[in-house]
Amino acid sequence: MYMYRDRVFIHSSKLALKSRFWAVSTVMTRQNTVPFQEDYHALIPLWDMCNHTNGTISTAYNPVLDRSECLALKNFKAGEQLFIFYGSRSNADLFVHNGFVYEDNDYDVYWMRLGVSKSDPLQEKRNRLLDKLSISSTSDFSIRKGAKPIDGQLLAFLRIFNMHEGKLIKLKQSNQSLAINSFAADVVLIASIKFFPVDQLDHWITSDKSGDLEYIDCALDTALETKSWCFLQARLKLLLSTSSSII
Missing domain, CATH: 3.90.1420.10 (Rubisco LSMT, substrate-binding domain)
Structure with a gap:
């Protein structure tokens, strides 16, 4: 990714520095570590569709099936919005790393x-x-x-x-x-x-x-x-x- 960036974007007059910061932070906040043999970083698009709520970490790596698994925090009904817990982060951390604050944050x-x-x-x-x-x-x-x-x-x-x-x-x-x-x-x-x-x-x-x-x-x-x-x-x-x- 960085080689492609240096070849294509680094000389572009259309790419402002603040736009680069936004792009890098957007991608990095969606990287997920998959600890198989050695650490890999993966994008999990489904997670990007899930909003945050208070709860506990319900994600783990399954070494037998070689995959990350996310368990539901509760029984969700058909058509109900699916929430996941991003982690015990303060609103300051959520704002910096995820771009939002959670009003009723138990970990603020x-x-x-x-x-x-x-x-x-x-x-x-x-x-x-x-x-x-x-x-x-x-x-x-x-x-x-x-x-x-x-x-x-x-x-x-x-x-x-x-x-x-x-x-x-x-x-x-x-x-x-x-x-x-x-x-x-x-x-x-x-x-x-x-x-x-x-x-x-x-x-x-x-x-x-x-x-x-x-x-x-x-x-x-x-x-x-x-x-x-x-x-x-x-x-x-x-x-x-x-x-x-x-x-």
Whole structure:
């Protein structure tokens, strides 16, 4: 194809660069890999007649019959439009690779960049804890639809970003020991003291359970959890307010 293109089209004054981009992208989005002995690319015209819907991948390669097979997502009636599932793509991916967006896309995501400021006095500690979890200090995170809109890495980042440095918390004196459960640490018994130092970042940096920060049920201070979710909400509202248009 490329040899024919170079011989016929490359010298044509009628072919604009944007037309070439359109032609190449149109063909490439319809290429399908057939994994027999070695990977082949094939065009499957019937698929080009099928529109996308939410579902699961129902296509597989049959090595016995040497063919790709596509199973129906449901029982279709005669005359009913046949839909297939293009894959778990966001609307941005569908728009770039397929030329459309799907209004009720179960797999749509919104990408949001978050990072630790270099002027943050706790930058070094935050970065150390993020590094333990293999999270970059500046990352692109996805917000998804559904009951679980964020993944573990974004959840951990929000918590670490909103942790404070050690401060003294006043406790009431008592003749009995006080039991304090602080940030998923073991229970600490304290007797006849007025202040107890709490440093969220230092605790998790030295903890062998820092990976728990990626789990929704991680035992954390209520104030930290509230602060983390409020930060995410405020960030999303800010991004929405600066959005000039909606597709």
